[in-house]
Amino acid sequence: MSARKTGLDATGDARPAAAPVTIQAVAAAAGVSKTTVSHVLSGNRPVSAETRRRVEKVMDDLGFSPNFFAQALNRNRSNTIALIAQDITNPFYPALARGLQAAVSNQDQVVMLFDAGAGEGALTHAFVADAIQRRADGVVIAVSDVDDDIARLREAGIPVVAVGSGASKLPIDWVTADDERIAADAVMHLHLLGHRRIATITGPLNHTPGKPRYLGYLRAMQDLDLPVEPEMIEHGEWTRESGFDAMARLAARHDRPSAVFCANDMMAIGALDAARRSGLAVPEDVALIGVDDIDAASLVRPALTTVRIPAEEIGRAAGELLLHRIAEGMTTTHRHVLVQHVLMTRETS
Missing domain, CATH: 3.40.50.2300 (Response regulator)
Incomplete structure (x- = not known):
């Protein structure tokens, strides 16, 4: 077995893991400033095509991984949407999550799934606090009677869409069946x-x-x-x-x-x-x-x-509402979507 694969040096002693490549190292290797590297990462400032290609090649050569949370702080965006579901052991909620992910993935958003359990309010409080700390771009709440948590998200400037009838008395977007x-x-x-x-x-x-x-x-x-x-x-x-x-x-x-x-x-x-x-x-x-x-x-x-009840359709509708809310801000008229149900007659009645 090679020393490199086992993490051992030539003498057989353990060697420390390689330190992560920094922005400073990328800047030095590419012959540009740290600020230029940051602009390449964020896309917030124009960088010439030639410089961008050179910096991106150095990043690839050095195996540079940008600090996700630092980028979120700099851009005030995390490209992350949180889904807080009632109980993911119920197959309805994974199907809802699939629909949500399908709706937001083409906007480079990923979905974090939080399982609030069977009515565990303390877990929902903790998940909301985590979403705020991570600067989630938006939150889909599929848990009932959590208006205090929804209010906390709104105060933090995080758009919210609720799933389920009567899920919230607050003026927010929601998707439900009758x-x-x-x-x-x-x-x-x-x-x-x-x-x-x-x-x-x-x-x-x-x-x-x-x-x-x-x-x-x-x-x-x-x-x-x-x-x-x-x-x-x-x-x-x-x-x-x-x-x-x-x-x-x-x-x-x-x-x-x-x-x-x-x-x-x-x-x-x-x-x-x-x-x-x-x-x-x-x-x-x-x-x-x-x-x-x-x-x-x-x-x-x-x-x-x-x-x-079309769970994936509900998730997709919630994702589309959330993307609209992220783009439009918190002040526009709130939207309500009512999905249709269908009787599926089989063998038990």
């Missing part, structure tokens, strides 16, 4: 199949979209003149496990429902597991419907009927 309408359409679908005892497994009601989807369920049940029974309402945490537990309780009732609206697909898949564990056939004994249309919805058996 969560109340989504739930109402799901209940209507079950009713048209002949179901009257329709239960729901909600998400957390202290956060969006849990509350609006619950309100949509109640509204549809009342509009259809169907009984709203407290024992037909179970509360979940957006996870497969919580959907399983909630469905197990519903299945154990002597007056169990004939259909269940689950506020997201992860809980619906858990409910499907619990129904089968309880000896119930789906959809013959109990019909199920979820929300989101994550990839797994079409892969489980029986395939899950769900309401599709």
